[in-house]
Amino acid sequence: xxxxxxxxxxxxxxxxxxxxxxxxxxxxxxxxxxxxxxxxxxxxxxxxxxxxxxxxxxxxxxxxxxxxxxxxxxxxxxxxxxxxxxxxxxxxxxxxxxxxxxxxxxxxxxxxxxxxxxxxxxxxxxxxxxxxxxxxxxxxxxxxxxxxxxxxxxxxxxxxxxxxxxxxxxxxxxxxxxxxxxxxxxxxxxxxxxxxxxxxxxxxxxxxxxxxxxxxxxxxxxxxxxxxxxxxxxxxxxxxxxxxxxxxxxxxxxxxxxxxxxxxxxxxxxxxxxxxxxxxxxxxxxxxxxxxxx
Numbered sequence: 001x002x003x004x005x006x007x008x009x010x011x012x013x014x015x016x017x018x019x020x021x022x023x024x025x026x027x028x029x030x031x032x033x034x035x036x037x038x039x040x041x042x043x044x045x046x047x048x049x050x051x052x053x054x055x056x057x058x059x060x061x062x063x064x065x066x067x068x069x070x071x072x073x074x075x076x077x078x079x080x081x082x083x084x085x086x087x088x089x090x091x092x093x094x095x096x097x098x099x100x101x102x103x104x105x106x107x108x109x110x111x112x113x114x115x116x117x118x119x120x121x122x123x124x125x126x127x128x129x130x131x132x133x134x135x136x137x138x139x140x141x142x143x144x145x146x147x148x149x150x151x152x153x154x155x156x157x158x159x160x161x162x163x164x165x166x167x168x169x170x171x172x173x174x175x176x177x178x179x180x181x182x183x184x185x186x187x188x189x190x191x192x193x194x195x196x197x198x199x200x201x202x203x204x205x206x207x208x209x210x211x212x213x214x215x216x217x218x219x220x221x222x223x224x225x226x227x228x229x230x231x232x233x234x235x236x237x238x239x240x241x242x243x244x245x246x247x248x249x250x251x252x253x254x255x256x257x258x259x260x261x262x263x264x265x266x267x268x269x270x271x272x273x274x275x276x277x278x279x280x281x282x283x284x285x286x287x288x289x290x291x292x293x294x
Contacts, residue, residue, distance in 0.1 A: 001048040002286070003165070004200040005035065005078040005133075006066050013078060017169040018200060019052040022060030029054045035082045044165075045203040067199070067290075069135045077231045079133035079197045080156070080167050083255045086126040086195055088152075088171055089243050091115045092236050092262030098222040108172060120238055120246055123185060125171065126195040137294035139193030140273060144174035147273045150263035151217040151281040153233060155240055156201050157257045161248040163240065165203045166213070168281050168289040170196040193294065196279075197258065199287045206285070210240060213283060217265045220278040227271055231264035238262075 008025070015035060016023040029051040033041075041047055066077045091114050104220050114121045140147045154169035172195065179189035207213065211234040219227040239260065247259055255282040273279075277293040 001045055001052065001202040001203045001206055003038070003044075003048060003080070003203070004066075004198075005080050005082075006061075007070070007072070007074075007076050007078055009075065009228060013082075016061075017048055017051050018063075019055050020060070022055075022062060023066060024051075024055045024058065024060040026051055028058075036084075036159070036255045039084075039156065039164050040160070042114050042158075042162065045205040048203065063287075065127075067135060070133065077134040077199050079128075079131045079136075079255055080199075080201050081128055081131060081197060081258055084257050085124070086128075086131060086154075086169075086197070086258045086260065087247055088123055088125040088169075088260035089238070089247075090121040090123065092120065092238050093231065093264035098281070115237065120243060122243070122247055123188060123189065128274065130190070130192050130195060132193055132196040132291055133290075134196075134198035134291055136196070137168060137193060137291065138172050138196050138279065138291045139294045140172075140192070140275065141174050141177070141187075141191055143270065144177050144188075146176040147172065147174050147271065148267050148271065149173075149217065149219070149279045149281070150260075151215050151265050152213065152260045152263050153213060154197060155244065155246060155259040155261060155281065157247075157253065157259060159254055159256050161244060161253070163204050163244060164256070164285075165201040166207065166210075166286060167197055167201045167258070168199070168215075168283055168286055168292060169258070170279060170289060171260050171263065172196075181293055195260075196289060196291045198289050202286045213285065215265065216282045218280045218282075219267075219273070220280070221274065221276070226277065227267045229265040229267070235264050236262065
């Protein structure tokens with residue numbers, strides 16, 4: 001089952017159930033709980049299944065209708081969060097470890113150590129107002145010359161720390177700033193438009209084997225492919241359960257949280273994003289997160 005947030009002109013944000021090839025407003029099925037309340041539902045998958053049955057034979061919105069740049073006068077997709085903090089884990093793939101060691105001016109042995117350590121690297125990524133939704137722009141820092149997207153599976157976590165589902169995340173990164181000094185990580189990672197999420201949430205029970213999930217990154221420039229890459233969750237060193245466990249240590253998330261799980265796709269060192277590029281991250285079971293670069 002897949003859940004999304006979308007904008008209804010004249011009404012505002014709505015919660016959508018993707019069923020029978022269309023998107024239906026959950027309010028039309030009598031579901032009036034907030035997004036945060038839904039994350040607290042220990043049987044969210046079952047609740048959505050029951051709602052889906054009520055939409056059988058009814059007309060909804062097409063995915064194409066909502067897959068447009070944000071415009072208050074038109075229906076469009078929104079990022080799948082409301083008041084949730086966004087956190088991120090790093091160096092969870094060997095490819096990521098190697099890339100961060102290479103970019104570091106000091107040799108980056110600390111990245112090798114954290115890759116092998118029991119404790120993962122976890123850092124704060126974004127507040128909701130810094131997050132871009134589907135088809136909304138992501139940004140490049142004006143004081144950086146080397147910027148890349150980082151395609152990741154994002155875990156949607158309920159207020160009690162339970163795994164609710166999966167979405168797609170783009171952890172935009174300024175590699176030159178981070179490489180200059182690891183203490184500059186917050187500046188390399190956390191700024192307006194540095195994170196994108198969407199287009200939908202796939203409920204956890206819908207995925208019997210998370211290792212089978214794959215990610216594909218495509219960057220288009222002036223109508224041509226500038227970079228492509230793919231990986232699978234099976235290449236991750238750490239488990240989702242392990243990352244959630246460390247995130248929730250000595251922490252409380254009354255509204256739930258989003259946790260990016262690291263990237264296994266890294267463009268070559270000579271590549272940097274440019275304004276006007278189009279970043280597309282696809283997980284077949286979830287959809288495609290598409291964002292232009294501002």
